[in-house]
Amino acid sequence: MSSSGAAPGRGGNDGKPAMRDALVAAAFRLFLERGYEQTTVDDIVALAGVGRRSFFRYFPSKEDVVFPDHERCLADMTAFLYAGGDDDEPVRRVCDAARLVLLMYAENPTFSVQRYHLTKQVPGLRAYELSVVWRYERALAGYLRARFAGLRDGILRADVIAAAVVAAHNNALRAWLRSDGEGDAETTVDHALGHVREAFGAAPAPSVSGGPEDVVVIVSRRGAPLWRVVQELESALGRG
Amino acid sequence: MSSSGAAPGRGGNDGKPAMRDALVAAAFRLFLERGYEQTTVDDIVALAGVGRRSFFRYFPSKEDVVFPDHERCLADMTAFLYAGGDDDEPVRRVCDAARLVLLMYAENPTFSVQRYHLTKQVPGLRAYELSVVWRYERALAGYLRARFAGLRDGILRADVIAAAVVAAHNNALRAWLRSDGEGDAETTVDHALGHVREAFGAAPAPSVSGGPEDVVVIVSRRGAPLWRVVQELESALGRG
Numbered sequence: 001m002s003s004s005g006a007a008p009g010r011g012g013n014d015g016k017p018a019m020r021d022a023l024v025a026a027a028f029r030l031f032l033e034r035g036y037e038q039t040t041v042d043d044i045v046a047l048a049g050v051g052r053r054s055f056f057r058y059f060p061s062k063e064d065v066v067f068p069d070h071e072r073c074l075a076d077m078t079a080f081l082y083a084g085g086d087d088d089e090p091v092r093r094v095c096d097a098a099r100l101v102l103l104m105y106a107e108n109p110t111f112s113v114q115r116y117h118l119t120k121q122v123p124g125l126r127a128y129e130l131s132v133v134w135r136y137e138r139a140l141a142g143y144l145r146a147r148f149a150g151l152r153d154g155i156l157r158a159d160v161i162a163a164a165v166v167a168a169h170n171n172a173l174r175a176w177l178r179s180d181g182e183g184d185a186e187t188t189v190d191h192a193l194g195h196v197r198e199a200f201g202a203a204p205a206p207s208v209s210g211g212p213e214d215v216v217v218i219v220s221r222r223g224a225p226l227w228r229v230v231q232e233l234e235s236a237l238g239r240g
Numbered sequence: 241m242s243s244s245g246a247a248p249g250r251g252g253n254d255g256k257p258a259m260r261d262a263l264v265a266a267a268f269r270l271f272l273e274r275g276y277e278q279t280t281v282d283d284i285v286a287l288a289g290v291g292r293r294s295f296f297r298y299f300p301s302k303e304d305v306v307f308p309d310h311e312r313c314l315a316d317m318t319a320f321l322y323a324g325g326d327d328d329e330p331v332r333r334v335c336d337a338a339r340l341v342l343l344m345y346a347e348n349p350t351f352s353v354q355r356y357h358l359t360k361q362v363p364g365l366r367a368y369e370l371s372v373v374w375r376y377e378r379a380l381a382g383y384l385r386a387r388f389a390g391l392r393d394g395i396l397r398a399d400v401i402a403a404a405v406v407a408a409h410n411n412a413l414r415a416w417l418r419s420d421g422e423g424d425a426e427t428t429v430d431h432a433l434g435h436v437r438e439a440f441g442a443a444p445a446p447s448v449s450g451g452p453e454d455v456v457v458i459v460s461r462r463g464a465p466l467w468r469v470v471q472e473l474e475s476a477l478g479r480g
Binding site (some may be wrong): 130157158161163164166167168170192195199200 | 367370371374393395396397399400401402403406407408410411414431432435438439479
């Protein structure tokens with residue numbers, strides 16, 4: 001296991017104890033050598049050269065050591081969401097937040113790919129991962145619910161868009177993981193999230209041509225599918 | 241607990257043993273009286289008047305008795321998906337499949353509402369429910385992936401739409417459960433799924449008011465955020 005893959009935290013950079021990183025590295029080395037089920041917390045602390053109490057100081061359970069950066073990543077993503085202003089188009093903001101999560105995975109390709117294979121093999125970890133994904137989805141939905149407050153069907157729209165964003169993110173993440181972390185994470189996730197933004201009406205940044213006060217007129221048959229009308233609208237606004 | 245709520249299965253109708261229904265009824269009676277954690281499998285079999293082995297013949301674990309109809313419901317939904325033909329618009333088909341699931345819940349309001357409260361209280365059951373939801377989502381995505389085979393980004397689109405359908409379904413389900421099962425499940429779910437169909441290009445049936453050839457004119461500043469313009473457009477078209 002390469003050192004870059006063993007320590008996904010920012011142990012050396014932001015004052016987090018190196019012991020935590022050492023525990024993660026020891027755990028993954030054993031999980032890969034013996035299998036997850038066959039590795040005990042005692043095995044991990046023995047290899048890391050620390051006491052049992054140190055392990056539980058950082059990780060409530062053996063499962064938690066598999067996702068050591070989840071809490072930080074969720075907190076960073078949430079902070080990013082609320083750092084935006086009222087001018088930020090909400091769908092774009094949640095897409096950018098999901099993009100941030102993928103780029104955090106991509107910071108440590110070796111570690112992310114190892115965890116991917118481990119999670120596929122161990123049903124208990126799969127269940128844990130679902131609860132992790134659920135928390136990301138709720139964080140995105142919570143932000144959108146607040147932004148859509150007072151709009152008709154605001155909560156419904158927030159929940160549906162958050163789920164779509166997570167699905168697009170996970171699709172891109174799996175594609176990148178299956179490339180053994182060698183694919184272009186950024187392009188992959190942007191492409192996937194582009195589908196969500198298209199579906200929910202949020203187009204790319206406005207064109208620079210034309211003044212902001214230009215008036216655009218759209219004429220449409222009432223019976224035309226909404227997506228067709230939006231397409232024309234995007235085209236007229238130079239954002240398609 | 242009313243008898244209609246106690247036995248969500250079709251015990252009396254399709255030859256499934258009444259013993260299974262009796263175990264579910266006994267389990268829920270005890271879960272409600274004592275709490276889920278405080279009830280053992282021994283307590284359940286004692287109340288139902290059967291042996292321990294009978295319990296495990298029907299349910300691998302105590303958690304499984306909380307979701308006794310999940311396997312049947314998933315199988316029915318999957319059968320429905322594949323009973324359609326190539327003419328069925330795929331997004332509409334998955335929406336109709338999700339609708340079917342909600343109507344299965346609505347068949348037994350008392351039982352569904354009791355389980356909702358139980359699941360909210362017990363973290364272990366919440367995790368179990370996430371894995372249940374995940375299987376529904378994968379079934380919908382699997383169907384869409386097959387229907388979108390050969391299309392550009394077919395897998396991505398399938399995954400995103402399946403997630404959006406599940407989110408809309410769950411939004412409607414929660415609204416109905418919070419009404420203590422007294423709301424109109426059909427109208428609620430149709431409204432929620434209508435959002436998904438709109439977003440992904442399969443629009444609901446045209447509005448009956450106004451002829452299909454009515455002309456709608458939208459005037460917008462070029463600098464207005466697109467999502468605001470789309471909001472107005474939806475409102476003008478009577479689809480918001």
